[in-house]
Amino acid sequence: MTSTPDPRRLVASLLVVRASGLLADGQRRHPRWEHDNATLRALLAEGVGGVILLGGAAAELRLRTRQLASWSDQPLLLCADVEEGVGQRFAGASWLPPPLGLGRLHGRDPAAALHLAEQYGRCTGREARALGLNWVLGPVCDVNNNPGNPVINVRAWGEEPTGVAELVAAFIAGVQNEGVLACAKHFPGHGDTSTDSHLDLPVLPHHRERLEAIELPPFRRAIARGVASVMTAHLLLPELDPERPATLSPVVLTQLLRQDLGFAGLVVTDALVMDAIATRHGAGEAAVLALEAGADLVLMPADPWQAIDAILAALDSGRLCADDLRQSAERRRRALALTCGDPDPGGMDPERPLGLLTNGPSAEDRAFASELLRRTLIVQGGKVARPRSQRAVALVRVDEPLACPFLSPDAPALAFPAAAGFRPRVLDRQTPPSWTEDGGNEGPVLLQLFVRGHPFRGSAADGEPWAEWITTLVRQKRLAGLVVYGSPYLWDSLRGHLPQELPAVWSPGQMPDAQALALDRIGLALDVPATLDGGFTD
Amino acid sequence: MTSTPDPRRLVASLLVVRASGLLADGQRRHPRWEHDNATLRALLAEGVGGVILLGGAAAELRLRTRQLASWSDQPLLLCADVEEGVGQRFAGASWLPPPLGLGRLHGRDPAAALHLAEQYGRCTGREARALGLNWVLGPVCDVNNNPGNPVINVRAWGEEPTGVAELVAAFIAGVQNEGVLACAKHFPGHGDTSTDSHLDLPVLPHHRERLEAIELPPFRRAIARGVASVMTAHLLLPELDPERPATLSPVVLTQLLRQDLGFAGLVVTDALVMDAIATRHGAGEAAVLALEAGADLVLMPADPWQAIDAILAALDSGRLCADDLRQSAERRRRALALTCGDPDPGGMDPERPLGLLTNGPSAEDRAFASELLRRTLIVQGGKVARPRSQRAVALVRVDEPLACPFLSPDAPALAFPAAAGFRPRVLDRQTPPSWTEDGGNEGPVLLQLFVRGHPFRGSAADGEPWAEWITTLVRQKRLAGLVVYGSPYLWDSLRGHLPQELPAVWSPGQMPDAQALALDRIGLALDVPATLDGGFTD
Secondary structure: OOOOOOHHHHHHOOEEEEEEOOOOHHHOOOOOOOOOHHHHHHHHHHOOOEEEEEOEEHHHHHHHHHHHHHOOOOOOEEEEOOEOEHHHOEEOEOOOOOOHHHHHHHHHOHHHHHHHHHHHHHHHHHHHHHOOOOEEOOOEOOOOOOOOOOOOHHHOOOOOHHHHHHHHHHHHHHHHHOOOEOEEEEEOOOOOOOOOOOOOOOEOOOOHHHHHHOOHHHHHHHHHOOOOEEEEOOOEOOOOOOOOOHHHOHHHHHHHHHHHOOOOOEEEOOOOOOHHHHOOOOHHHHHHHHHHHOOOEEEOOOOHHHHHHHHHHHHHHOOOOHHHHHHHHHHHHHHHHHOOOOOOOOOOOOOOOOHHHEOEOOHHHHHHHHHHHHHHOEEEOOOOOOOOOOOOEEEEEOOOOEOOOOOOOOOHHHHHHHHOOOEEEEEOOOOOHHHHHHOOOOOOEEEEEEEOOOOOOOOOOOOOOHHHHHHHHHHOOOEEEEEEEEOHHHHHHHHOOOOOOOOEEEEOOOOHHHHHHHHHHOOOOOOOOHHHOOOOOO | OOOOOOHHHHHHOOEEEEEEOOOOHHHOOOOOOOOOHHHHHHHHHHOOOEEEEEOEEHHHHHHHHHHHHHOOOOOOEEEEOOEOEHHHOEEOEOOOOOOHHHHHHHHHOHHHHHHHHHHHHHHHHHHHHHOOOOEEOOOEOOOOOOOOOOOOHHHOOOOOHHHHHHHHHHHHHHHHHOOOEOEEEEEOOOOOOOOOOOOOOOEOOOOHHHHHHOOHHHHHHHHHOOOOEEEEOOOEOOOOOOOOOHHHOHHHHHHHHHHHOOOOOEEEOOOOOOHHHHOOOOHHHHHHHHHHHOOOEEEOOOOHHHHHHHHHHHHHHOOOOHHHHHHHHHHHHHHHHHOOOOOOOOOOOOOOOOHHHEOEOOHHHHHHHHHHHHHHOEEEOOOOOOOOOOOOEEEEEOOOOEOOOOOOOOOHHHHHHHHOOOEEEEEOOOOOHHHHHHOOOOOOEEEEEEEOOOOOOOOOOOOOOHHHHHHHHHHOOOEEEEEEEEOHHHHHHHHOOOOOOOOEEEEOOOOHHHHHHHHHHOOOOOOOOHHHOOOOOO
């Protein structure tokens, strides 16, 4: 606050823009949202102060963060939505089962869950730092007390405020002890919505008293634990502010978060490109409203150049006050001072080109990921009988088989049952209901359901048809086993339809290691998937 | 030949072992075939002289080749099967349509085809070098005169010997002028087989005269052009050697290749792990037989340690002669001396972390790839009419949707027709014939067939059902258009069933750029696939 930088640079420093984690423009997976390299260079030269990276591989991210840093003359905030381990978005790092698994474990064994939550944060912080990130956009502090929530769901740390508060505090300690910033989101709480804010603006009818009881405790705890940043929610809370969604509301950001909760760290908006905001306000106006409401940083403005110009115009017109923006910049500077910096900013040692990630996750982190899978799995019933019928099928239900990150042709969910005699068959939303006419209506059926974002809603009409299917298969004595990967709500709704002895598993994680473990637990282990390696070349 | 190295190191230097292009063990796509890093370090410390890399991303490969080099105290042969551009196996580099496209163009415009073949080699050599590879395992010199060939097919440069000879010579010149070794394969010619040597040993009944007429001319021309290496075929040619497949046959390698054709460069086996060899001989014995027959280098021995021990034992027993192995090592040394070395072996300039590939392929290589697509495409008929029916579908047939390298949910083959009103529907080998009951039997159908390894065989019984489908759809006036991506044989067999005005395309390439171009040519262009970006996060 002592220097008086160029206003344009000051404003630009409060923007966080989006880049692919991959180096080449042609490799961007979402070119509509990810700036190309020429634009990124220009934005960073302008003084833009942060970049959010989505998607790619760990090794390439190490190069990418170094490249972005080289395009800027100031320290950057480099962040990613790595709520479920760095490997969730960057292949080759640790990919952890989603937090709700620990939320459920907390109900059975709170001490173990808290210990694992702290390790979860450590693993994420350590790997983020090793790859050049200094800001983890987690934990989700939303209490997922609405099983129909399409957007939070398994990303949450639980379904009741006390457990969530304890777990997120442990996670934050883990991340920040590694010299990386954490981010409590989505303030003031996104757990009780059934609208996806990526598509439309959810409305939360709760009074302040209700928020104090359910939504706010995790944020209060996160703040008490020293969380470096808080991300706003694109939610309308008419009882607090009937006009402005939380992201743009002075009542929510300034009165509630800053004054009542006493948060002195960085307030960052959720992505302003999201339709809940973008379709209601211009690219420039949304950014101005967010800063006016009390946000320090503007994440993914729909058009960064328009955002800069609009904020400068608002400074000129007196809508925004330069002192406030300087204070935001000072908060940003203080946050950066808490990070440990790039562990390997200079050249590259050929022996360890990735710092901590030369050969993937460390033995310690691998052991942790494995323990997390084991501790969060729920198993019931016995072992799957080897089918005697040639018509035995392993049905695998996924949202989308194309580019599915957890299902390659040699994934355990396909290879292990195949080795045991179940012919794999992938079902997706396109697959017609008539699939059973393919002979699938005669032999034993092993059912594996990968469902997380769209939990079972209790009715066959708008939900998944599995309760009905399972009932039929059980009646016909053809259900060989059931694995639900992801949603505990789908699991909860289906387990009542299962005979006690039927082999069944809920695994919060969907990744190949989770598949291997779940299938192992019901007797379908395969040490060497040799026969299913699919040949030795692509 | 002047020094007398440790026999074990001498033997090890003649092995080429396999590694993933990805850094971390856990990321290997074929862990049964790709050594882990501990094993690779041990093998390189033992003196193993080459590594074949399969699969990964360009940026990570740049790190990987540097890492492997750092584990060895001698210059390494670092190679990859990048027959269709480096991007075929390493995402982010140039992915080119397969050579048979140029083979077909050669029939229409030989000069253009030859010019493009030379550029094809230059592009491949330049990018290989930029990523630390010094040996391109191409061109395929096999004359694909058997349309039923399951393993060569579109990888070949043509269907008659003269054109193939000219094209491969141009490709070799292009690669080697960039300081990278080329490899003529699969000697003495794999184009007339209908057995996949990955699975079993094909038998070729031809006499020497026939080989001289069809199979050998491209190899003769490649040798005359100075190709640095020749790869052997796993084929039995009883008229030449009734006992040993070419890879293990002194008649084929020493008499035919060395003496008759006068090849003085490196002879390398095809992968010894392939079943045609591996199931008939032990891991050690196959390597001994190959060297005994006249090969210099042993590629992917089923067990490198066993191979080294068996070769040493054969030296002791007198089956192999140390002078011959020293001569092979000398040929290896001379080949390495022809390469230009790693362009950037030391540290890493943050401004250009990938040498030539900082931001993907160069503008020149992008323009070349684009020209290649344009020149090899075949289009007939008019433009696709915008469907008025809600039931219009775009059927997309692929071998395997899971982990499909050219088909993500936002690929042009799905996104462009969807924007025009055709609901995308992916069919695979699993999809039951009853799919049409899904309402797909009423509206217009745009058919896109991705077929290359398994060409149409002229009968509905063992081939693709498309001729019959197309006839039915044409009769019902429901066929809106046809695109065949890959096999010209499938295209040849289907085009006769099409009305003259029907929009139809053959594209040799299957990659997204090929899809975009093919669909553009029949009036389904989509400049900004905005509505199908699938949201802004994964």
